[in-house]
Amino acid sequence: MSTYSSTDTSVVHPLTPLGWNHRVERAFDAVASASAHPLLPARVASSRRGGAVVRLPREAAADYSPAVTKAAQADPSTAPCSGDWVAVRRSGDVWLVEAVLERSGSLVRQGVAKDSHDQVLAANIDAVLICEAADQGPNVGRLERFLSLAWASGATPVVAVTKAEMAGDRLPEVLELVESVTMGADVYAVSAHTGLGLEELSARFLPGATWVLLGTSGAGKSSLVNAVAGRSLMDTGEIRQDRRGRHTTTHRQLLRLPGGALVLDIPGVRRIDVPGAEEGVDRAFADVAGLAEQCRFRDCRHDAEPGCAVNAAVDEGELDVRRLERWNRLRREAEWNRSRGDARLRTERRKQWKAAERQARENAWRKRGR
Ligand SMILES: Nc1nc2c(ncn2[C@@H]2O[C@H](COP(=O)(O)OP(=O)(O)OP(=O)(O)O)[C@@H](O)[C@H]2O)c(=O)[nH]1
Ligand SMILES: [Mg+2]
Ligand SMILES: [Zn+2]
Numbered sequence: 001m002s003t004y005s006s007t008d009t010s011v012v013h014p015l016t017p018l019g020w021n022h023r024v025e026r027a028f029d030a031v032a033s034a035s036a037h038p039l040l041p042a043r044v045a046s047s048r049r050g051g052a053v054v055r056l057p058r059e060a061a062a063d064y065s066p067a068v069t070k071a072a073q074a075d076p077s078t079a080p081c082s083g084d085w086v087a088v089r090r091s092g093d094v095w096l097v098e099a100v101l102e103r104s105g106s107l108v109r110q111g112v113a114k115d116s117h118d119q120v121l122a123a124n125i126d127a128v129l130i131c132e133a134a135d136q137g138p139n140v141g142r143l144e145r146f147l148s149l150a151w152a153s154g155a156t157p158v159v160a161v162t163k164a165e166m167a168g169d170r171l172p173e174v175l176e177l178v179e180s181v182t183m184g185a186d187v188y189a190v191s192a193h194t195g196l197g198l199e200e201l202s203a204r205f206l207p208g209a210t211w212v213l214l215g216t217s218g219a220g221k222s223s224l225v226n227a228v229a230g231r232s233l234m235d236t237g238e239i240r241q242d243r244r245g246r247h248t249t250t251h252r253q254l255l256r257l258p259g260g261a262l263v264l265d266i267p268g269v270r271r272i273d274v275p276g277a278e279e280g281v282d283r284a285f286a287d288v289a290g291l292a293e294q295c296r297f298r299d300c301r302h303d304a305e306p307g308c309a310v311n312a313a314v315d316e317g318e319l320d321v322r323r324l325e326r327w328n329r330l331r332r333e334a335e336w337n338r339s340r341g342d343a344r345l346r347t348e349r350r351k352q353w354k355a356a357e358r359q360a361r362e363n364a365w366r367k368r369g370r
Contacts, residue, residue: 014057018043018254019124019210019262024085027101031087039087039098044080044123045254052080052097054088055254062088062095074348076117077108082252082264083123083210105154107212110273110337117344118275122212122252122264127156127204131215131224134174134189135166140181141326144284145272146214147185148330152280155212157185158204162220164189164196181323183286192220192227202228207260217247217268225265229257234265274330276338285327288319302328 013020024041032039042054042062051063064072064080072079078100080086085101106123128150132138138161150157159182161167167174171189179187186204190197205211205228213221222234233255237248247267255263274281282289288310292300296307302324304311313319 015041015043015055016208017256017260018055018057019208021208023104024101024124027085028087031099031101035087035089035098037089037098039089041101042086042088042095043254044082044084044086046082046252047080047084048251049079052086054086054095054097056088056095060095062086062097065096065098068097068100077120079120081106081120081123082254082266083125083212085124107149107153107155107214108275109149109269110275110333118341121214121266121269122210124210125153125155125212125264126209127158127211128153129211129213129224130157130159130185131162131213131219131221132159132178133163133166133215133219134161134171135163138174138178140177140323142216142272143178143181144323144326144330145274147182147284148274148280148334149272150185150214150280151283152275152277157182158201159185159187160201160224161187161189162215162224163191163193165191165194180320181284184283190224190227192223195227198227202257202259205257205259205261205263208262210262210264212264212266214266215268216270219268221268222249222265225255225257225263229255273337274334276334276336276341278331278334278338281327281330281334285323285330288324288327291319 020041028041040056042056045053045055045059047053051061054060054062068080080097080100084103086097087099087101088095088097103123105125107121107125107128108118109121110118130143130146130150132143143159147157159178161175161178164171175187175189188197188201190201213225215221223236225234226232226236234253235248249265249267252264252266255265257263291309291313292302294309295302295305297305300308302308302310310319310324314321314324
């Protein structure tokens with residue numbers, strides 16, 4: 001049973017300010033019409049193991065239904081996550097998340113745990129704002145990793161070089177370095193302190209679109225959100241001297257900017273492993289991947305094969321050999337993570353198959369016993 005009819009277009013849906021759209025509406029209607037209970041759509045602001053904070057649009061705490069809990073135990077990446085659209089119902093005094101609606105783009109990193117499940121950082125995102133501070137490098141290897149993740153999400157990556165005022169005269173140099181590894185992604189130099197570049201970047205935050213901020217702790221993500229919003233939506237913090245760093249933002253938040261865009265501010269990430277999707281890596285390294293397509297052999301390893309276009313570009317000084325090495329490393333990592341994922345799937349399937357076998361044997365045994 002759907003409370004909001006999809007045929008009535010005259011009224012603005014109460015969740016429109018939270019990014020509600022036709023795709024989500026269809027997904028919700030499909031779930032709601034198959035449910036025995038009356039369901040409401042809601043968007044997850046933040047989540048933890050046993051429950052989530054959802055917007056209905058008013059904020060409410062919601063527990064997970066047994067089905068959602070069971071699915072999350074089998075595969076943690078299916079658990080409700082910031083940005084998710086869910087179907088909820090009232091059960092006594094509490095809200096229950098009955099289903100997680102199908103996601104569009106989601107930002108996923110490879111889980112570092114042994115079970116190799118992916119970890120969803122943000123769901124249903126349209127764009128990823130990668131924040132890299134101008135005063136600390138910038139670190140091109142890290143940018144390439146973030147970009148690989150962002151491209152794999154299906155959302156549009158945009159790069160913000162934060163704390164730009166701190167680079168002083170070096171800013172053009174910093175930007176040149178950043179732009180040497182950000183193929184296909186727009187780059188903005190911004191400063192939350194001086195306001196530099198904020199107007200240009202803000203123009204990208206279209207109403208109803210969902211952005212997620214990705215960067216290390218202390219990169220200035222929350223400061224940037226506050227500066228764009230013109231008021232303090234998020235706490236910000238000093239950078240600690242110890243390298244491990246404490247996070248100022250400790251849980252994910254879904255915020256609405258004055259212009260109508262939604263922003264997921266998430267805690268800074270230190271370790272970020274690319275998930276098993278080489279496509280993301282190849283999009284981030286479109287220049288190298290494009291060269292690789294011109295190699296004489298389709299399975300060229302770009303070692304010492306004749307007719308290797310990648311090595312030719314290195315020899316001619318057109319491709320930085322370090323970038324080539326980083327591409328190889330990320331591809332190997334993605335390949336490895338995919339194979340781990342495949343192995344896990346195989347193990348799970350074998351378990352399911354064995355359980356089914358056992359069940360069949362028991363059934364047969366019972367029948368014979370009768
Ligand atoms: N000079 C300068 N400092 C900035 C700027 N933006 C942020 N900072 C400082 O950088 C530090 C970290 O900023 P936050 O916004 O808390 O960083 P964050 O990325 O949200 O960090 P986590 O929440 O831990 O992930 C704070 O001390 C800010 O004052 C800027 O544009 N210029
Ligand atoms: Mg923060
Ligand atoms: Zn080659």
